[in-house]
Amino acid sequence: MRTTATPTAFPAPGTFAVAQQVTLLCDTPGAVIRYTLDGTPPTAQSPVCEPHDLPMLAAVNDATGKGVRSCYTLTAQATAPEHAPSAVVTFDYVIDRRDTDVYVSTEVEPGLWMIKDYDDTKMYLIKGRERALLIDAGLGNGQLRTFVNDLVGDLPMSVFITHGHPDHIAAMGQFEDAYDVYMSHHDLAMAHSFKERLGYQLDLSAIIDVHEGMVFDLGDWHLEVYQVPGHSQGSMILLDATRGVIIAGDAFGSNTPTIPHALWMQIPSASPIDHYLTALYAVRAHIDGRYDRIYGGHNDTPLPPAYLDTLQAVVQRLVDEEQAALSPSLRPRGGWWAQVGDRVRDPHWAAINVPREGFLSAPSRQLATLAYLSVHGGTLSPRFLPTTGEYTVQARGAVVLTPYVTMTAGACVTINGVPHRSGEPYAVATGAVVIQVVAADGTTTQVYRIVVE
Numbered sequence: 001m002r003t004t005a006t007p008t009a010f011p012a013p014g015t016f017a018v019a020q021q022v023t024l025l026c027d028t029p030g031a032v033i034r035y036t037l038d039g040t041p042p043t044a045q046s047p048v049c050e051p052h053d054l055p056m057l058a059a060v061n062d063a064t065g066k067g068v069r070s071c072y073t074l075t076a077q078a079t080a081p082e083h084a085p086s087a088v089v090t091f092d093y094v095i096d097r098r099d100t101d102v103y104v105s106t107e108v109e110p111g112l113w114m115i116k117d118y119d120d121t122k123m124y125l126i127k128g129r130e131r132a133l134l135i136d137a138g139l140g141n142g143q144l145r146t147f148v149n150d151l152v153g154d155l156p157m158s159v160f161i162t163h164g165h166p167d168h169i170a171a172m173g174q175f176e177d178a179y180d181v182y183m184s185h186h187d188l189a190m191a192h193s194f195k196e197r198l199g200y201q202l203d204l205s206a207i208i209d210v211h212e213g214m215v216f217d218l219g220d221w222h223l224e225v226y227q228v229p230g231h232s233q234g235s236m237i238l239l240d241a242t243r244g245v246i247i248a249g250d251a252f253g254s255n256t257p258t259i260p261h262a263l264w265m266q267i268p269s270a271s272p273i274d275h276y277l278t279a280l281y282a283v284r285a286h287i288d289g290r291y292d293r294i295y296g297g298h299n300d301t302p303l304p305p306a307y308l309d310t311l312q313a314v315v316q317r318l319v320d321e322e323q324a325a326l327s328p329s330l331r332p333r334g335g336w337w338a339q340v341g342d343r344v345r346d347p348h349w350a351a352i353n354v355p356r357e358g359f360l361s362a363p364s365r366q367l368a369t370l371a372y373l374s375v376h377g378g379t380l381s382p383r384f385l386p387t388t389g390e391y392t393v394q395a396r397g398a399v400v401l402t403p404y405v406t407m408t409a410g411a412c413v414t415i416n417g418v419p420h421r422s423g424e425p426y427a428v429a430t431g432a433v434v435i436q437v438v439a440a441d442g443t444t445t446q447v448y449r450i451v452v453e
């Protein structure tokens, strides 16, 4: 009789600063893996490691905020039909939690510091030739201002908040009396509710609004602001095209495989997923080809452009398949997500948490929106909005229009009556161009008229 393969663990044993979910794997087909977290050998009554219910190694702070060092001995054994049970194997983990008032930093590339609080929430500090910019203010309750001042020295500094969630605004109030603090006013009401609920010292009337088109000039860093409504209505990202760096907060989510963060769209601040697809088309028309690293609010290392492709594939899956795209989420437990890529093996895997129902603005087959119109060789006016139908283009030379359409299989887009594909360029001379989008079930028709002058 053959023996069941010995289970392996992902992540491998080691010391971590934050909670981990451990995936137990076994090469024998059909194997069931039982485990304990106290070092005793598993029995038939021990919990089974299910794909959506993994052993959780909690990170603990005591009542005073002190970080607790927790040691976990994960003991596992696999059994499979017509096989002898595997060897019993143990994996030792330490979760060495930081105190809630502690910050740590690393210069991840010249002039760019990643600052982490006790929960590993990422803030970024950019030291330019002339100015510094702190991006986000974390979840921790320590002296972030003192910590940042030690890094910045005499440089003048501003503070940019990517969005109004608690893990990005907790220490924001420390800066308001001496620094300009920027955050989209779309997130003010939400930030206010967190301030009330969590007792943050924060004067929201001092916050300066942020909008797409602004540039933060630090001397040698030029950070362009783009809006990515979705995770929150005021989510903003920063791009330095010379370096190819994006700082994104949570606008594109995170894909840490062992926590896992995903893109949180199951929360009250989130847009319908088809609206988020529209936002992705619009922002990608501006940023694609101009960056190669995305620093987010939760990943330990920057994400490459391929991650956005996977993320957009997940969004499109949700639009196309609706609830059929869902499986139980790893975090939060009891939630639902859609996922593309293998979490354990694929560094570009992406997942999006959504509510079980109602995550589209309309049934999939009724969706048909010109999400974004990219114009080369001319200037579009007014600025493109999916709800506006009439435009002019002041041509500077040969004009190329590229329509991006939020739609599902079976919907169609035509240009001057000829079928066209979303994302495909269309060259025009002067005259009128009519772009029509018809939903899969024929109920929705949107017409956009662009006059090229």
Ligand SMILES: [Zn+2]
Binding pocket: 163, 165, 231, 250
């Ligand atoms: Zn967030």
